[in-house]
Amino acid sequence: MTDLVEESTNDVDHRVACTVEDGVAEVRLARADKLNALDPAMFSALVTTGLRIRDDPRVRAVVLHGAGRGFCAGLDVDSFRDMVTGDHEPDRQQAAPAEPIGPARAPGQQAAHVWAHLPIPVIAAVHGVALGGGLQVALGADIRLVAPDAHLSVMEVRWGLIPDMTGTQLLPELVGRDVAKELTFTGRVVTGQEAVALGLATRVEADPLAAARTLAAEIAAKSPDAIRHAKHLLDSAGHVSLETGFAAEQDSIRALIGSSNQTEAVEANFARRAPSFTDPSPYRPAQERR
Missing domain, CATH: 1.10.12.10 (Lyase 2-enoyl-coa Hydratase, Chain  A, domain 2)
Incomplete structure (x- = not known):
């Protein structure tokens, strides 16, 4: 096993860890104490990690998962407090990378779209929660394996916002326009079982990470x-x-x-x-x- 992204480097700020073994890159959101909540450093770490994987010809499949009790709880709560106080300046949160990531220009969009941008399959293993921006990061994967008791939500409306990390463009294609609107307008939480029924997830697995590793290894063994x-x-x-x-x-x-x-x-x-x-x-x- 080799480190593709060093956890100790300043540019990822301990937010994301990545190792490569037998053609499979395992990417872990590593902010467990915050339920892997998204902040500018996490956006940057996700983009940096994705681009490094893209440039590594050894990698044939990716497993994307979260450390601790959940996949990702969405935007860091401190960001919402900043919006109320007027300290939130979205355009200054993070400089864009030297090259665009497909059509994605905003940092949050890039953090989600970089996984779809990879030329290799990405499998998201979702346990605990995937809320708001966390769900949108998972939507960037090609395949989503979810625990039956996972909780997923297009939660932005609860904060007076809209999903702006590619979600409005991806959801209708996955679940249909009417269901995408219902989920976005209400912000309701669905379980892993319902997520599969709706098309938000690929299938339910009792241990999504183990299943994702098995599937990634199978894919990595193909041409x-x-x-x-x-x-x-x-x-x-x-x-x-x-x-x-x-x-x-x-x-x-x-x-x-x-x-x-x-x-x-x-x-x-x-x-x-x-x-x-x-x-x-x-x-x-x-x-x-x-």
């Missing part, structure tokens, strides 16, 4: 090239025309057939052995690609 192409295609579905989507499928299949990792997958299957795949090239921002 990283095929997984990356599949994530890109599935994420674009519904956001591009069928003509564009069908053409992208063919571009991907042509790139995969006969490649070293695809050949290894075929040979390993016929030989009834575990495959040994080669890590892909390091990620480069789109503007640098030729």
Whole structure:
């Protein structure tokens, strides 16, 4: 096991810990005494960690979870007090990274969207609470495994706010426009069981972290090239025309057939052995690609 992000570095301010083992990065929100509440340092730590994972070709899957009694309780209560006193200045909370993270520009949006931005699968293991911004961070994952007694809520309306960490754009796609409105307008809390029924979560697990680790290991054992192409295609579905989507499928299949990792997958299957795949090239921002 190797440290991808050092817990002692100043830039993450002890907020997030990350290790990599056997192709799986395990990211832990590490502010257990505050139920992993979000503050500017946590936003920065999440973004920094996500970008470091993106640039590490060893990583083939990510497990995202919270330390202590819950996944994330949302925005730090002190931030709400600052709003009342007038000390809250959202545009000055954190400088944006040197490069944009997809369409996300605001720090909170980047902290949630960085996980969707990764070219590899991200699995969120949710126990305890995932409230407000904490839920929106979980929504950035590709798959959400939740404890049956977990509590999830689009809670911003209770503070006179709206979900502004990508939630208004993601919720309708996951649960439907009417359910997204009901959850956002009321701020009601749902259990893990109801979250799955609504589409907020993928499935219920008695031990979501253990299940997430097992699933991540299974994904990491597959061809990283095929997984990356599949994530890109599935994420674009519904956001591009069928003509564009069908053409992208063919571009991907042509790139995969006969490649070293695809050949290894075929040979390993016929030989009834575990495959040994080669890590892909390091990620480069789109503007640098030729």
